[in-house]
Amino acid sequence: MSQPDLSRLDIESLWHPLTQHQGIDAAPPRFIERGEGCYLYDAAGNRFYDAVSGLWCVNVGHGREELAQVAAEQMKKLSYLPGTMSHEPGVRLAARLVELLGYPARVYYSNSGSEANEAAFKMARQYQSQVTGGTGRYKIIARHRGYHGCTLGALSATGNWERRHGYEPLVPGFIFTDAPDPYRGVDRCAEKLEETILREGANSVAAFITEPIVAGGGLLFPPDDYLPAVREVCTRHGVLLIVDEVVTGFGRTGKMFAHQHWGIQPDIVTMAKGMASGYMPLAATVAREEVFKAFDGAPASHRHFRHVNTFGGHPVATAVGLENIAIIEREGLVERVATLEKSLMTRLEKLLSHPNVGDVRGKGLLFGVELVADKQTKEPAPADQVAAVLAGCAKRGVIIGRTAETSPGRGNILIAAPPFISGEAEFDLLASSIEEALADAFSDASAA
Ligand SMILES: Cc1ncc(COP(=O)(O)O)c(C=O)c1O
Known part of the structure; x- marks a missing residue:
């Protein structure tokens, strides 16, 4: 079937995420035929540098033969097994994840970041009910501008107007506090967390969930004392600390997990996206051994984790996940990301000379470029620009991305999260493209 025929079929039969279908005939979704390394190719042979790694997941780059081979071999050997049984790649990957985290922990598998967070919330509530004798620690504190997924529980922990609107009322028991935003002067956020815990009553709070760095909600990088202070506040109030590493895990920020920059140990870590570099759906919720121990009990006590996913810990996905980590280590990609940070930062910081670039921020290969209508007032740039x-x-x-509208008008931050195998040539292309696109977008507006 030709590409135009496929595009017609797409418009007639597909319902795309985050897409207004009215007018889609005039601008159909980009039709991609293949991916190789840092690049995607359409049917006409046009090449696109994938500077957001798909949805910040294809960290080792597209078209890796090694991953395809591991998947094919595993599919032939053992194509499926429920999580109540055991298989080699699932066990080996779990042991590897615990090693990478660096403290005793248990791995619960699922298939997406949303599911990993749902499992974390249920673990936290059940843990608290079992250690406190059911005295009512059920609330989850999350953050304005944070994103934790599309399912109703994960969405309830998401501080993002655009994602929540129209689906409310959401799950009760989710409370919000601020996430640090140094550019806009939002600070004292660990203290605000403590105030929120006290206001709600510490004995009603099960857990606090945080991305180490707000990703889709704004590329917000916390000050260095934030996560250690949050860890201390949570410990002091008996609140579990859930760290959502769905975007930031597996080397994205120049450490295997972003929380490791700040030397803290979360109680629960959730991970997905880069876990298999997007080659297979794969996610995990990893709980410290002390959390896991609270689920011990006689079979009839119903103290075990009463949660299941048909495809969680899939043999093919876990085999690909293991090989993905092997690639990251074999090619020194975490160290590479840490080194590349400076060279991308140097290029993107030059954009600050443009009157509508308010801020450029990044860590590893995770970058945000905040566009403003006015540098003095920091009024966000209009959505059409x-x-x-x-x-x-x-x-x-x-291909770059932009953040979601956490509140109306706040989708003004460009996203770059390039594959780890990117080099100087790709960064030159990225920086010059943004520079030229800015010149066009803003001069068109002033002419209009
Ligand atoms: C920080 C964070 N957590 C969770 C999720 C949800 O992951 P998924 O889309 O795989 O359900 C996302 C997705 O972008 C995310 O950015």
């Missing part, structure tokens, strides 16, 4: 920058980059063969 931000969209024009994205389109201008695509026209120059570069």
Whole structure:
């Protein structure tokens, strides 16, 4: 079937995420035929630098033969097994994850970041009910501008107007506090967390969930004392600390897990995306041994974790996950990301000379470029201009992203999260494309 025929079939039969289908005929979704390394290719042979690694997941790059081979071999050997049984890649990957985290822990598998967070919330509530004798620690504190997934529980922990609107009322018991935003002067956030815990009553709070760095909600990098202070507050109030490493895990920020930059040990870590570099759906909720121990009991006590996913810990996904970690280690990709941070930062910081670039921030290969209408007032740039920058980059063969509208008008931050195998040539292309696209987008607006 030809590409135009497939595009017609797409428009007639698919329902795309985050997409307004009205007018889709005029601008159909980009149709990609294949991926190789840092690049995607369409049917006409046009090449695009995938500077967001898919949805910040294809960390080792597209088209890896080794991962395809491991998947095919595993599929032939053992194609499926329920999580109540055991298989080699599932066990070996779990042991590897515990080693990488560096403290005794247990791995519960699922298939997506949302599911990993759902499991974390249920673990936290059941843990608290079992250690406190059911005295009512059920609330989950989350953060404004945080994103934790699309399912109703994970969405209830998401501080993001655009994602929540129209699906409310959500799950009761989710409370919000601030996430640090140094550019906009939102600070004292560990103290605000403690105030929130005290206001709610510590004995009603099960857990606090945080991304180490807010990703889709704004690329917000905390000050260095934030996570250690949060760890201390949670410990002092008997609140479990859940760290969502769905975007930041597996080397994205220059450490295997982002929380390791700040030397803390979470009670529960959730991970997905880069866990198999997007080659297979794979996720995990990893709980410290002390949390796991609270689920001990006689079979009839019902103290075990009463949760299941048909595909969690799939043999093919876990085999690919293991090989993905082997690639990251064999090729020194975490160290590479740490080194590349400076070279991407140097290029993107030059954009600050543009009157509408308010801030450039990044860690490892996770970057945000905040666009403003006015540098003094920091008023966010209008959505159509931000969209024009994205389109201008695509026209120059570069795919970048933008943040969600956590509150109306706040989708003004460009996202770059390139594959770890990117090099100087790709960074040059990325920086020059954004620079030219900015010039077009903002000069068009002033002319209009
Ligand atoms: C920080 C974070 N947590 C959780 C999720 C949800 O993951 P998934 O889309 O795999 O359900 C995402 C997705 O972008 C995310 O960015």
